[in-house]
Amino acid sequence: xxxSVKQLESEIEKQSNLLHTERLDVxxxxxxxxxxxxxxxxxxxxxRFFRWSEEQKTKFIESLLLGIPIPPIFVATNNEGxxxxxxxxxxxxxxxxxxxxxxxxxxxIKKTNNWALQExxxxxxxxxxxxxxxxxxxxxxxKRAVCRVEILKWNSNYDMRYELxxxxxxxGTPLTEQEIRNCVFRDISPxxxxxLKELAAYxxxxxxxxxxxxxxxxxxxxxxxxxxxxxYGDPSIKTSISQHMTKFMERALKNGNYDYDTNRKLFxxxxxxxxxxxxxxxxxxxxxxxxxxxxxxxxxxxxxxEKYRQMNSKDIMKIIDTKLLTDQNFMRFSRRGGNNQRVRIxxxxxxxxxxx
Numbered sequence: 001x002x003x004s005v006k007q008l009e010s011e012i013e014k015q016s017n018l019l020h021t022e023r024l025d026v027x028x029x030x031x032x033x034x035x036x037x038x039x040x041x042x043x044x045x046x047x048r049f050f051r052w053s054e055e056q057k058t059k060f061i062e063s064l065l066l067g068i069p070i071p072p073i074f075v076a077t078n079n080e081g082x083x084x085x086x087x088x089x090x091x092x093x094x095x096x097x098x099x100x101x102x103x104x105x106x107x108x109i110k111k112t113n114n115w116a117l118q119e120x121x122x123x124x125x126x127x128x129x130x131x132x133x134x135x136x137x138x139x140x141x142x143k144r145a146v147c148r149v150e151i152l153k154w155n156s157n158y159d160m161r162y163e164l165x166x167x168x169x170x171x172g173t174p175l176t177e178q179e180i181r182n183c184v185f186r187d188i189s190p191x192x193x194x195x196l197k198e199l200a201a202y203x204x205x206x207x208x209x210x211x212x213x214x215x216x217x218x219x220x221x222x223x224x225x226x227x228x229x230x231x232y233g234d235p236s237i238k239t240s241i242s243q244h245m246t247k248f249m250e251r252a253l254k255n256g257n258y259d260y261d262t263n264r265k266l267f268x269x270x271x272x273x274x275x276x277x278x279x280x281x282x283x284x285x286x287x288x289x290x291x292x293x294x295x296x297x298x299x300x301x302x303x304x305x306e307k308y309r310q311m312n313s314k315d316i317m318k319i320i321d322t323k324l325l326t327d328q329n330f331m332r333f334s335r336r337g338g339n340n341q342r343v344r345i346x347x348x349x350x351x352x353x354x355x356x
Contacts, residue, residue, distance in 0.1 A: 022151050023072070028064070028095050029143030035096060040075065040083040042093065042106040054118050057094045062120040064095070064145040065138060072148035086152065095142070099131050177242055178219040178226070185253050192253045195260055196222045199267050204275035209282060211289065227291070228270075228298045229263060235299070235349050241340045269309065270302050276313045277320070292334035296324060296348050300356030308356075323355045330355075 034040040052060075063070060073088025085092060096102040100114040107113075119127040131139065182193050199205060200221040211221055227241070230248035237244050252258045274281060274297065282294045297320065301308045308316060324330055333347040 021153060024149045024151065025146045026149050027143060028145050028147060031092065031147065032096065032099060032101060032143070034083070035092075036101060038082070040085065042085050042089065042103075052090045052094060054115070056090070057098070057115070058118040058120060058126070060091060060094050061098055061117060061142070062123055062126060064142050065126070066122060067145070070147065072150050074150045074152065076152040083149075083151070091147075099142075176218045176220075176223075177246075178223040181226075181246055181249055182219070182222075185249060191260075192249060192258070195264070196225050199225045199264065202268055202271060204268065204271035208271050208274045208277075209289070209294075210280055215289075224294065225267070227294070228267070228302070231295060231299055231345075231349065232266075232302050233263075235346075237342050237346055240342060241345055266302060266305060269305060270298060273301060273308050273313075273316070274298070277317055281320075290334070291340065292330075292344075292348055295345060296330065296334075296352035299349050300324070300352035303353055304356050319356065324352065327351055327355065 031040060035042070060070070070091060071088075073092060074086040075083035076086050078084055093102055093106065097107070097113050098115060102113055114130055114132070116128055116130050117126045131142075134142075185193065205225070206221075209221065209224060215221070223245070226245050226249060229252075230245045231237070234244070234248060239247070280287075281297065282290055284290050301316075330348060330351045333344040333351070
């Protein structure tokens with residue numbers, strides 16, 4: 001056997017042993033019971049909200065009625081053995097909401113339960129039926145339909161867990177970077193995840209960033225919170241901004257001394273100030289969100305927060321309009337394309353610190 005083959009075998013065996021998984025075939029009736037008993041948890045903070053269209057939901061229920069195979073769902077066990085849904089939110093939520101048991105906190109922006117089917121692509125006659133009005137034999141077909149569940153054990157190696165979440169794409173939209181972070185770090189502690197979610201819902205922040213629903217569903221609001229906290233907490237940025245944010249979140253979770261109270265107050269004070277400025281302060285003329293403006297304004301004001309607590313909105317806008325937005329270096333490092341490059345961000349922060 002050649003050395004290259006031996007090396008290949010060794011590396012595959014080593015990496016395979018870092019991931020601990022198992023798979024089960026579970027009926028939707030069992031999943032429903034587990035959900036009602038708190039044995040499987042849906043956490044929209046860890047992934048995008050329930051957002052399938054009526055047509056997509058009907059197509060899924062029709063597939064279950066017809067016995068058409070569906071993709072597996074992925075769950076991760078926490079240290080108490082409870083399953084936490086990682087991938088498959090749309091499928092499981094569709095069944096639970098059709099059955100009328102999806103909890104309000106798990107529905108996100110779209111509040112829906114006990115909805116009626118549309119005309120199916122194969123079975124037109126299902127139109128108008130709800131779970132309650134379906135004949136018993138078809139309700140039993142749905143409850144007995146089997147779903148493959150891929151289970152990631154809580155003691156799997158961190159890097160391999162990240163790889164799994166990063167590569168998940170079971171027929172839908174790939175997970176966003178923030179969804180991956182939330183999934184990967186949840187077994188360390190949910191505290192920082194909950195902290196991001198809390199700050200992302202703060203009214204002054206919501207008003208200031210003014211994001212469309214689709215961006216909120218993809219957790220871009222939470223990513224912006226993390227972006228600010230990571231740049232303010234560690235503006236050195238030795239890697240890409242994505243890796244910088246991920247490492248910052250990991251350190252915050254593993255560091256029992258992370259000062260939640262101080263950072264919460266700073267964040268809220270910051271956006272109480274910003275929310276009183278011009279509408280869409282972080283957006284370009286075409287309506288696109290500009291991370292360059294977000295980085296500069298939030299970092300600049302936050303590093304001098306005591307000064308800006310005492311300043312009126314008109315004077316702050318004067319600084320932004322006549323100094324920041326006319327600064328050649330800031331404009332140079334804020335041009336479209338490559339705005340998230342490390343060097344550009346470092347230079348924007350330097351300019352913002354000087355101007356503010």
